[in-house]
Amino acid sequence: MMKYMLLRHREIPNLNQIDVFLKEDGFEGFKKALKMDTNAVTDEVKAAGLRGRGGAGFPTGVKWSFMDKNNWPHYVVANADESEPGTFKDREIMESNPFQFLEGVAIASYAVGANVAYIYLRGEFWEVAHFLDEKIDEMEKAGFLGENIQGTDYSLKIYTHLGAGAYICGEETALLESIEGKRGQPRVRPPFPPSQGLYNKPTVVNNVETLSSVPYIIANGADRYREFGGTEKSPGTKIFSLSGRVKNPGNYELPLGSTFRELIFGEEYGGGIIDDKKIKAIMPAGASSSLIVADDKALDTPLTYEDVREVGGDLGSASVIVIDETVEMDWLITKTLSFFAHESCGKCTPCREGTYWMKAISERIHAGEATKADLELLHDVAKQVQGKTLCALGEFSTMAVVTSIERFPEDFEAKVYE
Amino acid sequence: MSLAEKYPQEVEKILAKYPPEHKKSAVMPLLYLAMREEGYITKADKADIAKLLDMTTTEVSSIVGFYTLFHDEKAGKYRLQVCTDIGCALRGAEQYLAELSDELGIKPGETTPDGLVTLEEVKCLAACDKAPMFQVQSGEGIQYHEKMTVGATLELIETLRKEAK
């Protein structure tokens, strides 16, 4: 039984070499897709129940089917911005299993009738982008990209595009603005990218891991994909980027439905907490997370999009940051707020001003220079930002603030005076 | 000399990535190209790129201002950018930066007297499991250095110093 669907390079050495990839059934999914009707490809992805791995968990096949067929050309854009603190999975895929990802881009492009696809990488992935450029050339030479692919009348070009240091460009409409040569600021939605995306043309934006899951689905069928792992509503495997106060941080591919306990304490995975300290909280989705109280109920929660919500969090991009008893929440939120204040694109006032004020108050609390009223003010400001911002970043900036004050009040009360 | 004169093939290759009616898309790759030699973008570069892409110089400047990896001021030849964001901070990055800063005798934001290294503090670089870590940005690109110690960092700086001579 295969253990990995995404991190296959961990079992197969040199999988990032095209001859090795070909020997390991590489491009079988794409070859099969090219013989299928485009709608049938989309239907297979729908049937597999694949959900977007970039954070929102939106059903991938459904998104593809939204592409406006009365407006051409169509584009596919791979989101390789990967800037959420705690997330480092897409980089491993692109470095070590690049052809599976590129095959996914190709299948998606074929399914929605795109002849050009862009891969948007955060600027810091400078070396990864150059590496992918080489891999794209190799794929073209092997007849899997370019004109008349595999003797069909289908043509496809894939290009990389480097960002330049802005977390907000991971938000799909900001990303599209950025490719268009503008400042990366989110657009008002609707319209959504499948109706008007890049250059105002219908565009599918998918995360690297989402696209990398597609070749298996097409090559083996939706049923086999569901058998590989996961639950009815959250099928398949997922890469968990595990970091923070664990013994063995790193990427771990597990079936959706595994538990936090397996991931964090399993010998093969996190291996438990540094110095065997006590676990205190879990941030399941990077800096944007709610802080989940790490009690037995939470630890035994299945890692699915639905179940994590039950314990007051979101699976998001599954960037699990582990917090132990040595960490104080008032410090933690100075970190998350410093991130969001830095990354707010400034387009809407509640986010621009809110992140600035929250950061300032949190720093005063952490320094022991704030009163109880300041703490209430911080909670208040966070609540007021919620629901009032143009994109989700504003909302993200409040999650750790609100949940840490509500769920770990003692950490804050110890710091403020009357 | 304009970018198109200096790097004709590369400019052509960059422009070919985007539909001709949307050549503005080439602004970011061209800005990287402009930084190659000196590590920062000059006024002349901005005007040059604006002309090439039918943009205004103000538009190009606003792009430079928005993205943190574009620089229009001279700094050290190498920008050593240490991540102290949440994941790395939970694994000792702040202490690492403080020690490194002591050893180099410069604070984050400052440059070594010989103009070789500017020390900077940055947000998450997608390597949170390999803290302490930093990237080195120069005109030629960006390289990651992971699971670092202060000692190994000082050695790397020595190597860069020799190469720069």
Ligand SMILES: Cc1cc2nc3c(=O)[nH]c(=O)nc-3n(C[C@H](O)[C@H](O)[C@H](O)COP(=O)(O)O)c2cc1C
């Ligand atoms: C502030 C912000 C940052 C985001 N960053 C990323 C990112 O780095 N990578 C990513 O794939 N999605 C990111 N997203 C989600 C994208 O907007 C989009 O939902 C995703 O790329 C869709 O792909 P998927 O359906 O395959 O998940 C971000 C969203 C927001 C609001």
Ligand code: SF4
């Ligand atoms: S919520 Fe923040 S990041 Fe999003 S558009 Fe508004 S200011 Fe920009």
Ligand code: FES
């Ligand atoms: S927090 Fe430092 S690389 Fe992610």
